[in-house]
Amino acid sequence: MADRDDIDALIALMARLPGLGPRSARRAVLHLVRRRGSLLTPLAELMATVADSARECLTCGNVDTAEICGICRDPKRSSSLLCVVEDVADLWAMERSGQFRGRYHVLGGTLSALDSVGPDELRIPKLVDRVSSEGVEEVILALNATIDGQTTAHYIADQLEGRVPISSLAQGVPIGGELDYLDDGTITAALNARRRV
Amino acid sequence: MADRDDIDALIALMARLPGLGPRSARRAVLHLVRRRGSLLTPLAELMATVADSARECLTCGNVDTAEICGICRDPKRSSSLLCVVEDVADLWAMERSGQFRGRYHVLGGTLSALDSVGPDELRIPKLVDRVSSEGVEEVILALNATIDGQTTAHYIADQLEGRVPISSLAQGVPIGGELDYLDDGTITAALNARRRV
Ligand SMILES: [Zn+2]
Ligand SMILES: [Zn+2]
Numbered sequence: 001m002a003d004r005d006d007i008d009a010l011i012a013l014m015a016r017l018p019g020l021g022p023r024s025a026r027r028a029v030l031h032l033v034r035r036r037g038s039l040l041t042p043l044a045e046l047m048a049t050v051a052d053s054a055r056e057c058l059t060c061g062n063v064d065t066a067e068i069c070g071i072c073r074d075p076k077r078s079s080s081l082l083c084v085v086e087d088v089a090d091l092w093a094m095e096r097s098g099q100f101r102g103r104y105h106v107l108g109g110t111l112s113a114l115d116s117v118g119p120d121e122l123r124i125p126k127l128v129d130r131v132s133s134e135g136v137e138e139v140i141l142a143l144n145a146t147i148d149g150q151t152t153a154h155y156i157a158d159q160l161e162g163r164v165p166i167s168s169l170a171q172g173v174p175i176g177g178e179l180d181y182l183d184d185g186t187i188t189a190a191l192n193a194r195r196r197v
Numbered sequence: 198m199a200d201r202d203d204i205d206a207l208i209a210l211m212a213r214l215p216g217l218g219p220r221s222a223r224r225a226v227l228h229l230v231r232r233r234g235s236l237l238t239p240l241a242e243l244m245a246t247v248a249d250s251a252r253e254c255l256t257c258g259n260v261d262t263a264e265i266c267g268i269c270r271d272p273k274r275s276s277s278l279l280c281v282v283e284d285v286a287d288l289w290a291m292e293r294s295g296q297f298r299g300r301y302h303v304l305g306g307t308l309s310a311l312d313s314v315g316p317d318e319l320r321i322p323k324l325v326d327r328v329s330s331e332g333v334e335e336v337i338l339a340l341n342a343t344i345d346g347q348t349t350a351h352y353i354a355d356q357l358e359g360r361v362p363i364s365s366l367a368q369g370v371p372i373g374g375e376l377d378y379l380d381d382g383t384i385t386a387a388l389n390a391r392r393r394v
Contacts, residue, residue, distance in 0.1 A: 004261055004262055004266075004267055006243060006246050006247055006250070006262065007247060007251060007260065007261075007262070009243055010240075010243045010244065010247050013236065013239060013240050013243060014240070016236060017225045017228060017229070018221070018224050018225060018228050019216070019217060019221040019224065019225065020216060020217070020225075024215070024216040026286060026289060027215050027216065027286060028214045028215060028216065028217075029247075030260065030284075030285055030286055031214060031215050032214070032244070032247075033247065033251045033260050036248050036251070039210065039213060040244055040247065040248040041244075041245070041248045042210060043207075043210050043211070043244055044241050044242075044244035044245040044248055045241075045245075046203060046206055046207045046210060047207065047229070047237055047238075047240055047241035047244065048238070048241040048242075048245070049203050050203055050204060050207050050226075050229075050230065050237065051233050051237040051238045051241055053203070054204060054230045054233070063204065063227065063230050064201055064204075065201060065203065065204070069201075070201055087227075088227055089223060089224060089227055092223060180220065180223075180224075181220075
C-alpha cells in the first residue's frame with residue numbers, strides 16, 4: 001500500500017534523471033499514472049529486469065546484460081579493428097551509423113587535469129593490454145572534438161606509438177561537437193574518411 | 198534474465214515520457230544503469246508501488262493513493278471554497294503556493310471544438326453536482342489564460358450562474374516579471390485590471 005508520499009518520492013527520483021527537472025518530473029509522473037497499464041507497470045518491470053542484469057562488459061566497457069557484451073562475442077566482427085570512444089553513448093551512436101564492423105573500447109571519460117582524471121581512472125591500461133593481446137591491426141580514435149577529447153587522443157597515440165597504426169575520425173565532426181549529437185550520415189562520412197595520426 | 202533487447206525496450210518506453218526524446222532517453226537509461234543501486238532499483242520499486250495504488254480521487258479528480266484524496270478528506274480544509282483547475286498539475290501548482298485552504302475540482306482538460314471535447318468529456322456535470330450538494334459558497338475558476346481555458350471558464354460560469362458566486366484568478370504581471378518579456382495580451386490584461394495604490 002502506497003501513500004501520497006510515494007508519489008512525491010517518485011517525482012523526486014525522476015527529477016534526478018538527466019534532462020528532467022522538478023517540473024518535467026511532475027509532468028512525467030502524471031503521464032505515467034494516467035497510463036498505468038500501458039506504460040507505468042511495463043516500465044517498472046523493465047527497470048527491475050535491467051537493474052538485475054545490466055552490467056559493463058569486462059572487455060570493452062559497453063553496457064550489456066552479459067559479462068562479455070554482444071559486440072565482443074560476435075564472431076563476425078573483426079578483432080583487428082578497435083574503435084576507442086569516450087562513453088557508452090558514443091559507442092551506441094557509432095553503432096547506429098551501422099558502418100563499423102570492428103570492436104570497441106570505452107574509456108569511461110577523458111583525461112582532465114581539472115577533474116583529476118588520469119590514465120588509470122580511464123580504461124587506458126586495459127586498452128594497451130588489448131592492443132597487445134588481441135592482434136589489433138588498427139586503432140581508431142573516435143573521441144569527441146573537445147579539448148579534453150583531443151588531449152586524451154594525443155596521450156593514447158603516444159602510448160601506442162610504434163605498436164599499431166592509429167587513425168582518428170575525419171574532419172566532419174564539427175569543432176566542439178559531441179558524437180552523440182551527430183546524425184548517422186556525419187558519423188559515416190567521418191568514419192570512412194578517417195586519417196592516420 | 199534480460200538481454201540487450203530489454204535495454205532497448207527500456208529506452209523506447211522512456212522516450213514516451215513527455216520532455217524526453219530518443220536521445221535523452223538513451224542518456225537517462227545509461228544514467229540509470231550506472232546508478233543501479235541508488236536510482237534504478239528504487240525507481241523500479243516505487244513505480245511498481247505507485248502503479249498498484251495511484252488513482253484519481255472520485256470526488257475531485259486529484260491523483261492520490263486513496264479513493265478519496267487527502268485534500269478532500271482533510272477536515273481543516275473549507276468545503277465552501279471550490280477551486281476549479283484544468284489539470285492535476287495545476288492543482289499541485291496551486292498547492293505549492295500554500296495559499297489556498299479550500300478544495301479543488303479537476304476538469305481533466307478544456308472544452309475544445311477542434312478536439313471534440315465537450316462538457317461531458319470533462320468533469321463539468323460532476324462540478325455542478327458538487328456545487329449543489331457540498332454547500333459551496335464560492336467557485337474560483339483557476340483555468341489557464343489560453344483561449345480554450347477562457348472558453349471553458351465562460352461555459353462553467355454560464356452553467357453555475359445564479360447558483361453560486363464565481364471568481365477567477367486575477368490576470369496581470371507575474372511577480373518578478375519584466376514587462377519586456379511579457380506578451381501583449383498579458384500587458385493588456387494587467388492594464389485593464391489596474392488597481393489604485
Ligand atoms: Zn564488450
Ligand atoms: Zn479529492
